[in-house]
Amino acid sequence: MYICICNAVTDSQIKDALDDGATSVADLNKTLSVGSCCGKCTRSARAIIKQYRSAMEIDELSYSAM
Numbered sequence: 001m002y003i004c005i006c007n008a009v010t011d012s013q014i015k016d017a018l019d020d021g022a023t024s025v026a027d028l029n030k031t032l033s034v035g036s037c038c039g040k041c042t043r044s045a046r047a048i049i050k051q052y053r054s055a056m057e058i059d060e061l062s063y064s065a066m
Helices: 011-019 025-032 042-064
Strands: 002-004
Touching: 002 011, 002 042, 011 025, 011 042, 025 042
Parallel strands: none
Antiparallel strands: none
16 A cells, blocks of 8 residues: 555555664655655554554564563
8 A cells, every 4th residue: 555645655665664674754764755745644654663563572572482
């Protein structure tokens, strides 16, 4: 799904950037130009970052329980 219409950035591209080490909207702005035009996408981008972090925490907890 497109998150940043201005720059044609999808949620998959954002998730890939997070996998590659991005940790904030500022990082996404540097790599994908998210939020560089109208800025309406930043809320959705933050939600994806939050979901990503939660998923990573769950994965870490599951892994450490083994």
